[in-house]
Every structure is written in C-alpha cells, then in structure tokens.
Amino acid sequence: MVKKKTAEVSFASSKVKELRRNATLPVKYERMLAGFPLEKMFKGKTVAIKIHVGGDIGFTTVHPLFIRMLVDAVKKAGGDPFITDGSGAMQFAKARGYTEEVLGAPLIAAAGISNNYAYTRKINYRTLKSVDLCGNIVDADAMVVLSHGKGHGNSGFGAAIKNLAMGCVARDSRAKLHKVQGENFVWNSELCSRCHACKESCPSPDAISFDKDDNLKYFEHGCRYCRHCETACKTGAIKINSHGSEYFQRAMAMTTKAVLDTFEPGRVLYINVMLNITPFCDCWGFSSPALVPDIGILAATDIVAIEQASLDLVKSEDFIPSSLPESMTLGDGNHLFQKIHGKDPYLQVACAEEIGLGTRKYKLNVVE
Numbered sequence: 001m002v003k004k005k006t007a008e009v010s011f012a013s014s015k016v017k018e019l020r021r022n023a024t025l026p027v028k029y030e031r032m033l034a035g036f037p038l039e040k041m042f043k044g045k046t047v048a049i050k051i052h053v054g055g056d057i058g059f060t061t062v063h064p065l066f067i068r069m070l071v072d073a074v075k076k077a078g079g080d081p082f083i084t085d086g087s088g089a090m091q092f093a094k095a096r097g098y099t100e101e102v103l104g105a106p107l108i109a110a111a112g113i114s115n116n117y118a119y120t121r122k123i124n125y126r127t128l129k130s131v132d133l134c135g136n137i138v139d140a141d142a143m144v145v146l147s148h149g150k151g152h153g154n155s156g157f158g159a160a161i162k163n164l165a166m167g168c169v170a171r172d173s174r175a176k177l178h179k180v181q182g183e184n185f186v187w188n189s190e191l192c193s194r195c196h197a198c199k200e201s202c203p204s205p206d207a208i209s210f211d212k213d214d215n216l217k218y219f220e221h222g223c224r225y226c227r228h229c230e231t232a233c234k235t236g237a238i239k240i241n242s243h244g245s246e247y248f249q250r251a252m253a254m255t256t257k258a259v260l261d262t263f264e265p266g267r268v269l270y271i272n273v274m275l276n277i278t279p280f281c282d283c284w285g286f287s288s289p290a291l292v293p294d295i296g297i298l299a300a301t302d303i304v305a306i307e308q309a310s311l312d313l314v315k316s317e318d319f320i321p322s323s324l325p326e327s328m329t330l331g332d333g334n335h336l337f338q339k340i341h342g343k344d345p346y347l348q349v350a351c352a353e354e355i356g357l358g359t360r361k362y363k364l365n366v367v368e
C-alpha cells in the first residue's frame, strides 16, 4: 500500500501567551508568511489575492489589516498583487474598509465590470456540464486564497474550497452549482392540506414558510435534511432527497480543481482566517456572534490539508451556546457545523482529496 503523504499546515493561534506586541496574532501571522517561499512562488508574477468581500452590513469578514500585511508580503517577494472577488461583490468592498488606499493593492472585479469576462471549462458532473471561470483569476500567474472560515447553509462549512468554487465563477455558474443539488425538496401542492404541521416540526427558523396564498416556500440554505417535515406530513405532500449537499460539495470540489488547474504547480498559497466563526456565510450580508472562541490563522500550500485542519480545530473548540439565534437548536452530527446545518462539512474535503487536490493527512506547525 502506498503511504499517504503528510502536508504541512502552519498555524498562528489567536491566543496571546503574554501581553506584548510580539505575542499577538498579526506578528505571528507575519512570521508565518515569512516561513513560505514567497519569492519562489510570486517573484515577477501577477498575484490574485482572492477574498470574500461579504455583503451589506456584515462585519465579520477578514479584517483589512491581515489583507494589507499579505499585500506587503507579496510585494516584498517581488509579486504584483491585486485583490479580487466576484464582480457583484465589489459594491460592498468600501463598507468594510476594502479600498486600494487601505489594502495597498487595486481591487479588481474577478469577471470584469460587466461580470461576463470568463473562460468556460468542462466539469461534467450531474447537471453541471461546465463552469465559466472568472477571467481575471485565470489570467493571473499566481494566487493567494485568503478565506474566512465559517459555517455555510448548503455545505456546512465555507473556507478555501468555497472561496474558489463559488467565488471564482461567473454569476450563472454559481446558480448552476446550486442547482446541482437537484430537487432535494419536492412539495406537491395538490396533496397539501395546508395544515402547516411541516413548518411546526421544522427545527430551522427559515427552511419552510408559507406565502400569502398559503403555498409552501422552501429555503435550502436553512434545511438540515432532518426530514421532520416529511414525517410530520400526513398526506405525503413532501418528499426529501438528502443527497443534495453531497452533490453540491462534490461539485464545489470539482470546480475548485478547474480553477486550480489554471495555475502552474507551486503558485497558490492558502490562508484560512479562523476568527469570528459565525454560523452562516458572509454573503448573507449580516453578522451574528461567533460559535466558538477565535482560533487563529492557518496557511498551507495544500488546500485539502488546510481545510481539514481548520475543521478539526473548530471541532476541538468549545461551542458558545448563546451564539445561536434563539430560534435555532443543535441537531445530530459529528461536527458543530453538521449539528447546525445538517450537512457533513468534511464531505467537500474528502471529495477534494479524492480528485487529487491534496491530502487530509497533515502536520500542524505552530508559529510562536
């Protein structure tokens, strides 16, 4: 049997051992960046720094300080960085202090100002035949995937894989990625007696609602696939296919591969910021309290290893019960994100490993 490779993951903890500047996270982060061969990776190259800008009044995205420090490190290594995210997200950048003056590099919409500068790549997974990769990402020579780790309604977890799969494709492809889940919730209006027992049995505050005409509306991000509604429904009006998240996470892993295939080997660095670990994605446009205490920042050149390590670190932290909205409760699962969203967050990581993007076996190197 071939022995599985072990990847190195650097970790700067947010915990401060003593009260001095040198012991704080930004300084440890700086030391962590200096531990990577940035000159070899980025010298003379255009470097896309892929962030997730977030929306509206959210305030728990990556702090501008960490982006600025990264920009400075890339420049020092001889790279030519630009900050990028989906074209539609750019309107929200200034609200979070993401400007060229603050960050030290231009902000460029990933698919151009009209959101249609893209290159098509085949995927051929279920309904997802192809995706349109954002042109300015494909055109870059190298990339830093700077992600905020947090929960996600459709995949349990969102960090580097999600940042690449959902954030490096044009708008239509994002919709196609969501649709790959198929008809995971089917409601038959003819069979429905409008008793609302489904809504009453649902542990999620927003998965099921009824509109003014008493027609059921389903919101897949909120659904935990617990099937309580299907059981509660006495008329058989609801049918659930709980494989939706599995399909979605596999499609995300395959799209991530399509993005990474556009770079030469050794040109991509991953950084996961595990601070303000909220239950939901930053694209919701608002923030809620952190589920666990701040963890720190991880960096690696292996996307599978950094995602696995980030999830493991969340798993080992203490859940802060008051962090969840009162209407939400924890369900079953092997990970906090699964207990919240009903979706196994490790699936995307396993799929990414399966298609050759890296290894789940890692060694955590703590940067002091």
Ligand code: SF4
Pocket: 198, 201, 202, 203, 204, 207, 208, 222, 223, 224, 225, 226, 227, 228, 229, 230, 240
């Ligand atoms: S499967 Fe569970 S979470 Fe999803 S809509 Fe039904 S009751 Fe709500």
Ligand code: SF4
Pocket: 191, 192, 193, 194, 195, 196, 197, 198, 199, 216, 229, 232, 233, 234, 235, 236, 237, 238
């Ligand atoms: S439980 Fe079934 S019959 Fe009652 S409202 Fe829901 S879908 Fe309709």
